[in-house]
Amino acid sequence: MMKIKVENFGREFTLGIVLIVLVSFVQFINHSFISVRTLNVILENSAVILPSAIGTTLVIIAGQIDLSVGSIFAVSAITSAQLALKGVPMFLVILWSIGIGAILGFLNGIITVTFRIPAMIVTLASMTIWRGFILWWTKGYWITDLPDGWKALGSTRILNLTLPIWIAFSLGILMIFLVRNLRIFRYVYAVGSNRKAADLIGIARWKILLFILSLNGALAGFSGLLSGSRFFLIPSNIGTGLELSVIAAAVIGGTNIMGGRGRIEGTIIGVILMTTISSSLVFLNIDSTWDSAFKGLLILLAIIFDVLRKKLRRGESMG
Amino acid sequence: MRKNIFLLIILGVVVMIMSMMSKEFLRFSTLLESLRYAVEMGIMAVPMTMIIITTGIDLSVASTLALSGILMGIIWKYLNLNIWLAGLFAILIGSGCGLLNAYMITGLSIPPIVVTLATMAAYRGIATGLSKGRGITGFPESFQNFGQGSFMNFIPYSVFIWVIVALVGYVVLEKSKFGRYIYSIGHNETGAMFSAVPVVRVKNILYLFSGMMAGLSGMIYSARIGAAKSNAFMGGELEVITAVVLGGTSITGGEGSILGSTLGVLIITFLKTGLNLARVPHSVQSIIVGIVLVASIITYTRFGVGFFKKIKKGGV
Numbered sequence: 001m002m003k004i005k006v007e008n009f010g011r012e013f014t015l016g017i018v019l020i021v022l023v024s025f026v027q028f029i030n031h032s033f034i035s036v037r038t039l040n041v042i043l044e045n046s047a048v049i050l051p052s053a054i055g056t057t058l059v060i061i062a063g064q065i066d067l068s069v070g071s072i073f074a075v076s077a078i079t080s081a082q083l084a085l086k087g088v089p090m091f092l093v094i095l096w097s098i099g100i101g102a103i104l105g106f107l108n109g110i111i112t113v114t115f116r117i118p119a120m121i122v123t124l125a126s127m128t129i130w131r132g133f134i135l136w137w138t139k140g141y142w143i144t145d146l147p148d149g150w151k152a153l154g155s156t157r158i159l160n161l162t163l164p165i166w167i168a169f170s171l172g173i174l175m176i177f178l179v180r181n182l183r184i185f186r187y188v189y190a191v192g193s194n195r196k197a198a199d200l201i202g203i204a205r206w207k208i209l210l211f212i213l214s215l216n217g218a219l220a221g222f223s224g225l226l227s228g229s230r231f232f233l234i235p236s237n238i239g240t241g242l243e244l245s246v247i248a249a250a251v252i253g254g255t256n257i258m259g260g261r262g263r264i265e266g267t268i269i270g271v272i273l274m275t276t277i278s279s280s281l282v283f284l285n286i287d288s289t290w291d292s293a294f295k296g297l298l299i300l301l302a303i304i305f306d307v308l309r310k311k312l313r314r315g316e317s318m319g
Numbered sequence: 320m321r322k323n324i325f326l327l328i329i330l331g332v333v334v335m336i337m338s339m340m341s342k343e344f345l346r347f348s349t350l351l352e353s354l355r356y357a358v359e360m361g362i363m364a365v366p367m368t369m370i371i372i373t374t375g376i377d378l379s380v381a382s383t384l385a386l387s388g389i390l391m392g393i394i395w396k397y398l399n400l401n402i403w404l405a406g407l408f409a410i411l412i413g414s415g416c417g418l419l420n421a422y423m424i425t426g427l428s429i430p431p432i433v434v435t436l437a438t439m440a441a442y443r444g445i446a447t448g449l450s451k452g453r454g455i456t457g458f459p460e461s462f463q464n465f466g467q468g469s470f471m472n473f474i475p476y477s478v479f480i481w482v483i484v485a486l487v488g489y490v491v492l493e494k495s496k497f498g499r500y501i502y503s504i505g506h507n508e509t510g511a512m513f514s515a516v517p518v519v520r521v522k523n524i525l526y527l528f529s530g531m532m533a534g535l536s537g538m539i540y541s542a543r544i545g546a547a548k549s550n551a552f553m554g555g556e557l558e559v560i561t562a563v564v565l566g567g568t569s570i571t572g573g574e575g576s577i578l579g580s581t582l583g584v585l586i587i588t589f590l591k592t593g594l595n596l597a598r599v600p601h602s603v604q605s606i607i608v609g610i611v612l613v614a615s616i617i618t619y620t621r622f623g624v625g626f627f628k629k630i631k632k633g634g635v
Contacts, residue, residue, distance in 0.1 A: 121570055
């Protein structure tokens with residue numbers, strides 16, 4: 001019984017070890033690495049993309065890809081900030097950020113299911129459209145002079161950790177719980193692992209896709225709000241390239257890109273690992289221009305390691 | 320074929336609307352000059368079309384372009400190599416990047432989207448790291464002239480390369496055994512394997528070819544801009560895929576053509592040139608490109624196919 005459990009947690013386990021090795025290595029080189037401040041930076045950088053990464057994980061599990069999250073993220077962050085500037089109460093702003101994300105995600109979903117086009121193509125188009133829209137809407141200017149209520153969301157501290165960290169990680173734990181217990185998420189796995197079987201047991205595939213793309217939009221929108229709330233100004237190109245970062249986090253976390261398999265736990269660790277790498281470069285005195293190279297190599301290593309592990313395990317079971 | 324007719328109609332409509340919006344647009348020289356900015360996209364669209372037909376994807380092309388451009392610049396500047404030899408080296412670097420993708424895709428059987436997503440970050444990252452984010456400039460006159468000049472002051476030199484690549488791609492895909500292999504892999508990979516199609520070799524060649532063309536584009540890009548930059552063609556992989564998909568290549572594989580993709584590149588280029596001349600801001604341009612993309616895909620997945628089928632049957 002115990003052994004099966006260890007097998008199940010294989011990916012998270014490996015990632016945890018990689019994370020510990022990485023942290024000890026950096027600490028060994030630079031003794032000021034492990035500190036409350038670093039922890040805060042790492043967790044905060046993770047927190048702002050975590051909701052979106054969770055959404056993307058679910059979309060990939062359902063066998064689709066959503067490339068528009070970066071643009072939804074931007075639309076949500078900027079329009080929410082503008083609402084806050086107009087003096088709209090903060091809880092309405094939060095609702096708006098999630099709502100606008102859900103609406104944009106729903107639009108993706110509607111086109112995907114009505115015309116039976118792969119979501120990747122639909123979101124390739126909507127990514128361009130919403131990015132163009134937000135650049136046109138802001139005329140490329142940054143949003144500045146944000147009100148105190150907005151800043152409070154990003155800078156209030158509980159037990160030395162900022163509010164977005166608490167919110168995002170609670171959301172993560174909530175999602176782990178929901179994905180395990182709600183029937184609809186079982187259906188998401190079913191649709192992603194075998195379409196025909198899902199149809200045969202009577203799952204309305206279009207409803208699941210619509211649900212998961214809307215949920216993904218809502219989570220991307222919420223990510224946008226969390227990200228925007230950390231800064232005193234919001235650039236109009238916020239969230240560019242987010243879609244690929246979150247896909248990478250999900251894949252590092254063990255989500256199968258072909259659909260049907262993946263876990264929120266893995267994605268959470270994947271996100272933390274990626275932000276830890278970015279932060280540790282500073283402490284290793286490596287120029288930040290190498291950031292993307294290290295991220296890419298890490299993703300490659302994680303994937304190759306996974307492939308080799310699977311091969312090894314297959315060999316063991318045969319021998 | 321019917322998709323290509325449809326694309327020609329779109330292209331005609333685009334040219335018509337654009338020439339109404341600005342008088343300069345319909346001049347032959349303007350159209351030819353605008354092609355200069357489409358060369359890289361056009362060249363990389365050729366292998367991308369073949370790869371997408373086999374149900375694969377290559378997200379690393381724009382990063383390969385940047386990396387080969389930067390390495391070309393470094394070799395030229397610090398090893399004092401002849402710029403044309405360095406350009407050849409850029410193509411080699413690109414091929415190397417493609418080969419690495421190919422090895423991981425076929426050798427380790429990792430899905431192409433995952434491999435190229437990772438190498439996209441890695442190649443771009445190495446380019447940024449090596450150049451410290453600064454561009455390499457001061458290429459010789461003759462090299463810059465290759466990217467910026469035109470044959471008899473009329474046809475840009477680089478366009479010839481695009482035409483050659485597209486023609487070769489067309490012949491390979493539509494007229495050769497190799498092309499048949501590509502389609503058969505896209506339709507049914509297992510079936511193809513059992514029919515003695517060398518699936519692994521075909522895929523290896525395709526990803527190698529994609530990297531090679533990205534390297535070639537890196538050289539052309541550097542010559543056109545007059546600088547090798549690590550942020551060259553940022554986000555261009557999705558632009559290339561947009562052109563290919565707009566050109567009627569099905570992302571689920573088995574369907575597509577070089578002519579279609581080339582028309583896709585032309586539609587996007589003329590659209591952007593026309594909107595530029597009409598002083599429409601870039602933001603609105605991307606909105607329009609996005610709408611054209613989604614509208615045309617809807618058209619040929621739902622209505623277009625049925626409509627053209629009717630024509631073919633002689634119903635209309």
